[in-house]
Amino acid sequence: MRSTWFLAILAVAGPVLADEKVDTSKVRDLADAVGKAVLANDYAKVADLSHPEIVEVMGGKEKMVEKTSEIMAGLKARGLAFKKYTVGKIGEPVVDGKTAYIVVPTTVVLTGPKTTIESDSYLLGVSTDSGKTWTFADGAGLSNPVLRDKVFPSLPAALKLPEKKAPKITND
Numbered sequence: 076m077r078s079t080w081f082l083a084i085l086a087v088a089g090p091v092l093a094d095e096k097v098d099t100s101k102v103r104d105l106a107d108a109v110g111k112a113v114l115a116n117d118y119a120k121v122a123d124l125s126h127p128e129i130v131e132v133m134g135g136k137e138k139m140v141e142k143t144s145e146i147m148a149g150l151k152a153r154g155l156a157f158k159k160y161t162v163g164k165i166g167e168p169v170v171d172g173k174t175a176y177i178v179v180p181t182t183v184v185l186t187g188p189k190t191t192i193e194s195d196s197y198l199l200g201v202s203t204d205s206g207k208t209w210t211f212a213d214g215a216g217l218s219n220p221v222l223r224d225k226v227f228p229s230l231p232a233a234l235k236l237p238e239k240k241a242p243k244i245t246n247d
Contacts (some may be wrong), residue, residue, distance in 0.1 A: 098206030110160030159184035171231035
């Protein structure tokens, strides 16, 4: 009789225990897809990979694509172009309730007339389904405390977001 109850408890508890493990195997590829979409001017793809709260704050997917296109056109008008986007070594996930967060270091290289700008930042990966799906928020935007608190009002204390770094500017 005891073994029957034990097996019943394991059958019920098994999925709960499995949910505590966060699958991070897709994070790097998805973060890389964000960079490829930026380099390809595919802002709809960027919106699809963005955290839903970011998309909402920007007025929905269509507005996000429009605003991003305008920003990129402004950079292009100044002679700047995205040349490289790399993803660094992902951090360890921090789980708070049913939400997992992970910091993904990134480096972006822009070039312009006689100038190269290298900027280190990060993406904040977020999953609410144990890592089956991930969405991202750009670290540059999260350095603004008002935006960060609006989008993520209760980030866990254990999550350490990187400090904003000054870009490296090289004059060619």
